[in-house]
Amino acid sequence: MLWAPNHFEGCPMSDTCDAAETNELDPDVLSDPRHPVRRIREAVQALAPLVAAHRGEFDGGRRLPDVVFVALAEAGLFRLWLPHALGGPELSPFDFMRVVEDASALDGSVGWLVGNGGGMSRLGGYLGRAVASEWFSDPRAFVASATGAVGTARVVRGGYRVSGRWPFGSGAHHATRFMVLTSVRPEDPVSPLICCYLDRTDVTILDNWHVSGLRGTGSCDFDARDVFVPAAHAHSFLGLQPTQPGRLYRMPPSSVFAWSISGVPLGIASGAIAGFAELACRNGRQGSRASLRDRETVQATVGRARAKLRAARAFIVDAMNELMAAAETEGDRLTEARADVRIANANAAEAAMSIADELAASAGSVAIFETCALERAVRDVRAAAKHVAMSPNNYVTSGRLTLGLDPGAARF
Structure with a gap:
């Protein structure tokens, strides 16, 4: 079904x-x-x-x-x-x-x-x-999250006192809550991490989102100083104890976190293919009367783009299927499944960048204008690929495990 x-x-x-x-x-x-x-x-x-x-x-x-x-x-x-x-x-x-x-x-x-x-x-x-x-209960509820830094959480009666500065708070200007990573013992590199949820009134948004791609996300830094967070508004980062029965909430949180944005580069690439197809139907290259779509090299580029997109998506789907199957177990199978989700994400980002670049090259000079959808696709997909969830370092983690080494990643 x-x-x-x-x-x-x-x-x-x-x-x-x-x-x-x-x-x-x-x-x-x-x-x-x-x-x-x-x-x-x-x-x-x-x-x-x-x-x-x-x-x-x-x-x-x-x-x-x-x-x-x-x-x-x-x-x-x-x-x-x-x-x-x-x-x-x-x-x-x-x-x-x-x-x-x-x-x-x-x-x-x-x-x-x-x-x-x-x-x-x-x-x-x-x-x-x-x-x-x-x-x-607020229909406009939006939780901005930041895992690129670790703040401090001082234990007090009824909860924590939280301070810190966190980067990449996507959607910060519209957020109703902010999830931040904190540590009760920041001097200890293996100290368990805690997710604390701050109210919008508890944070100061720093207007520093001046970037090349994904400009509309408003992914600004933000900070908080000695904010009280009730214990009911916090939970561990990795050793989660779900309060709901769905399998989603029992899966490795770092893998689910990475999955939540894995579709972005694929979607950008899909939009780039559609935008290029529309462009190719009405435009030709300078010095030629033929439309772009009538050129065999262009046809081959579009065909390869579709193949790359579907192959990257299939790998991600396969990796998530295995993770779901392994989520109820411990040991090597689950470890390998988590590593495969990571390299599937990295592969998807690389495939999407390749698709956008090749289509922009085929489109010619029109692709450098901001009025062209390909211009935005190229810079947005490159910005998305910079996220740690899609980092080329994911290949290192997978390779280390295959070679019998430890993952080499603190949050793995």
Whole structure:
């Protein structure tokens, strides 16, 4: 059964894999307007005119315009992993990736915030029900997360006193909560890390997001000074004890975190292919009367782009299927599955960059203008690929394990 509403419990792995590798939804789903995946993907497509109308504001404002952010929130795109018990769709990893791809095909910054915001709604599976319900009673709830630095958490009665500065707070200007990594013993490199959730009023946003790509994400640094965080608003980073039964919340958190944005480069590449196809139908290269699409070299470039995209997606799907199968176990199988998810992410980013670059080269000089979708795709996909979840260092981790060494990564 493809795209089953109950994506994990009792759903055979082979069925899940089939759903992920199918471009079109199952006919039963198409006839069911209540199906969450169908509704969410249709909602993303419905946002295309709004995104196009305001895209010019993304770079200048270095954040999404309020009207675009509100539309994404009202479409439910920041609640994708909210548990069923809290009124969320609790999408499977594969459904989630497809939604992120769809959003990223519209615009890289939009997809990045859908991946981050929708991914962070999984906190409902780790915090107490009353806390999560209160936070997500706001239809515009958005949790910005930052794992690129570690702050300090001083134990006090009833919770912690948290201080620090954290980078890459994607969506910071619109966030209602901020998740930060902290350590009770920062002088100890192996001290357990704690996720603490700060209220918007507890942080100061630093306006330093001056970058080449993904400009509309507003991924600014932010800091907090001696903020009290109740114990109910915190949980461990790696040794999580889920409060909800879904398998998603029992999977390795670092792998799920990486998966939440893995669809972004794939979606940007998909959008680049579509944009190039439209361009190729009406434009020719200078000195030639023929349209780009009539050139055999261009046809071959597009064919290779499609092959790279589908191969990269298939690898990610295969890696996640294995991780899901291994998540209930310990030992070598789970370790290898986690490493494979990492290299699948790195491979997807490299494939997406290659696709965008080759299409831009085929388009010629038009691809350097900001009015060309390929110009934005090239810089957005390169910015996305700089994220640690897609780092080439992931190949090192996988290689070390294959060669019988330890992972060589502190947070692995």
